[in-house]
Amino acid sequence: MALNYDGVKSLYDNYVIGNYGRIPVAIARGEGSYVWDTEGRKYLDFITGLAVNGLGHCHPRVVEAIRRQAGELLHIHNNFIWEQQGRLAEALSKQTTGMGQAKVFFCNSGTESTEAGIKIARLWGKQHGGKSRILSLENSFHGRTYAALSATGQTVYQKGLDPLVPGFDYVPLNDITALEKAFDERTAALICEPVQGEGGVFLCDPRFLEAARRLCDKHQ
Numbered sequence: 001m002a003l004n005y006d007g008v009k010s011l012y013d014n015y016v017i018g019n020y021g022r023i024p025v026a027i028a029r030g031e032g033s034y035v036w037d038t039e040g041r042k043y044l045d046f047i048t049g050l051a052v053n054g055l056g057h058c059h060p061r062v063v064e065a066i067r068r069q070a071g072e073l074l075h076i077h078n079n080f081i082w083e084q085q086g087r088l089a090e091a092l093s094k095q096t097t098g099m100g101q102a103k104v105f106f107c108n109s110g111t112e113s114t115e116a117g118i119k120i121a122r123l124w125g126k127q128h129g130g131k132s133r134i135l136s137l138e139n140s141f142h143g144r145t146y147a148a149l150s151a152t153g154q155t156v157y158q159k160g161l162d163p164l165v166p167g168f169d170y171v172p173l174n175d176i177t178a179l180e181k182a183f184d185e186r187t188a189a190l191i192c193e194p195v196q197g198e199g200g201v202f203l204c205d206p207r208f209l210e211a212a213r214r215l216c217d218k219h220q
């Protein structure tokens with residue numbers, strides 16, 4: 001029999017590390033914009049999935065695609081290639097503008113994509129005069145693994161976890177003068193959210209982004 005709230009809570013108390021603050025509701029199922037808890041109460045879900053999962057709950061086409069693929073092939077080692085991964089890369093590349101023919105690196109989370117971006121920037125920097133410093137913005141968020149956490153411009157996430165990965169400098173959002181000062185011959189990359197999310201909702205001024213583009217081009 002399915003557990004009620006107290007049953008689920010006791011599993012979490014006993015077996016799940018308490019690193020997230022939790023709302024005292026155990027969700028049992030979802031449909032469209034609604035979810036139901038273990039006591040059968042219905043809620044309108046204003047989030048319906050974080051980030052790339054903002055798809056609503058159990059859309060029939062999403063469910064059908066997952067069912068079909070699960071019956072064909074669930075996992076294959078990266079030593080092989082397969083059509084679906086190639087097709088997804090093509091679809092993502094075609095959505096990406098301003099980069100020529102963009103290529104895709106597949107990973108499991110935002111923090112891993114940040115790690116990969118930092119690694120690519122430093123590999124490139126080593127071949128271009130030994131550049132390794134990464135510029136980031138104050139109040140930014142780039143993930144919880146070590147390099148991504150080091151790129152994150154908020155001490156609240158870093159507290160107690162030092163030493164962090166070296167080589168990161170932080171610039172105030174929309175301060176073009178500070179950005180110009182921070183760029184030098186050691187700069188390998190700038191990492192920047194056009195809209196800061198976790199840090200609040202703060203937008204990059206288009207002029208700041210234009211200056212960032214210009215400085216990146218200048219220091220290539």
Ligand SMILES: Cc1ncc(COP(=O)(O)O)c(C=O)c1O
Nearest residue numbers: 109110111112141142143193197
């Ligand atoms: C800009 C940005 N980068 C990275 C991450 C980390 O993503 P994930 O939680 O999938 O590791 C987040 C998550 O909120 C994010 O907002």
